[in-house]
Amino acid sequence: RKEVEQDPGPFNVPEGATVAFNCTYSNSASQSFFWYRQDCRKEPKLLMSVYSSGNEDGRFTAQLNRASQYISLLIRDSKLSDSATYLCVVGGGSNYKLTFGKGTLLTVNP
Amino acid sequence: NAGVTQTPKFRVLKTGQSMTLLCAQDMNHEYMYWYRQDPGMGLRLIHYSVGEGTTAKGEVPDGYNVSRLKKQNFLLGLESAAPSQTSVYFCASSPLGGGVVQFFGPGTRLTVL
Numbered sequence: 001r002k003e004v005e006q007d008p009g010p011f012n013v014p015e016g017a018t019v020a021f022n023c024t025y026s027n028s029a030s031q032s033f034f035w036y037r038q039d040c041r042k043e044p045k046l047l048m049s050v051y052s053s054g055n056e057d058g059r060f061t062a063q064l065n066r067a068s069q070y071i072s073l074l075i076r077d078s079k080l081s082d083s084a085t086y087l088c089v090v091g092g093g094s095n096y097k098l099t100f101g102k103g104t105l106l107t108v109n110p
Numbered sequence: 111n112a113g114v115t116q117t118p119k120f121r122v123l124k125t126g127q128s129m130t131l132l133c134a135q136d137m138n139h140e141y142m143y144w145y146r147q148d149p150g151m152g153l154r155l156i157h158y159s160v161g162e163g164t165t166a167k168g169e170v171p172d173g174y175n176v177s178r179l180k181k182q183n184f185l186l187g188l189e190s191a192a193p194s195q196t197s198v199y200f201c202a203s204s205p206l207g208g209g210v211v212q213f214f215g216p217g218t219r220l221t222v223l
Binding site: 043044091 | 215
């Protein structure tokens with residue numbers, strides 16, 4: 001099983017759509033979870049951390065299921081500016097490492 | 111604050127040439143990292159540092175060396191570049207290790223012919 005596995009994508013959705021990304025991780029000792037966003041030819045940037053109780057930031061909702069080792073990201077009312085690659089990131093299994101998924105490309109169309 | 115900066119932004123090398131990529135951060139972070147990103151492979155950790163004067167190997171360290179002589183700087187060296195090292199290189203820093211958020215520089219696009 002890959003350390004962090006994401007939906008392969010790509011996702012193409014119309015403006016205003018709701019889109020969900022899923023991610024699974026293999027290391028049950030993982031302690032921290034994030035979603036990063038990466039625009040084309042740019043660096044990854046933190047979108048949001050993911051907490052066990054679930055958390056929301058505007059149109060973005062992240063969920064964590066430790067028992068299933070599963071992370072999700074929901075984007076509501078998609079905007080053109082949401083077009084990017086979304087990276088699932090897991091950390092804390094060792095004392096330095098973040099493990100990045102390969103990312104899922106989202107394109108929001110007018 | 112500039113955050114994390116990288117120089118150069120682009121570079122083309124011939125096989126066998128050497129070069130050094132510079133990463134600088136002004137956030138007083140202890141941890142610094144070098145990654146490479148290739149299509150279909152995701153981000154892979156090359157080397158990292160947990161403080162001034164320390165370095166350690168990541169997942170794909172072969173062909174690279176690093177130095178952290180000053181807390182704010184982390185250098186990545188390629189002694190004898192190979193076409194397989196054509197990639198986008200990202201530097202990152204974090205205030206702690208252990209899965210704390212990492213902040214990335216804008217990247218260096220390296221092509222080895």
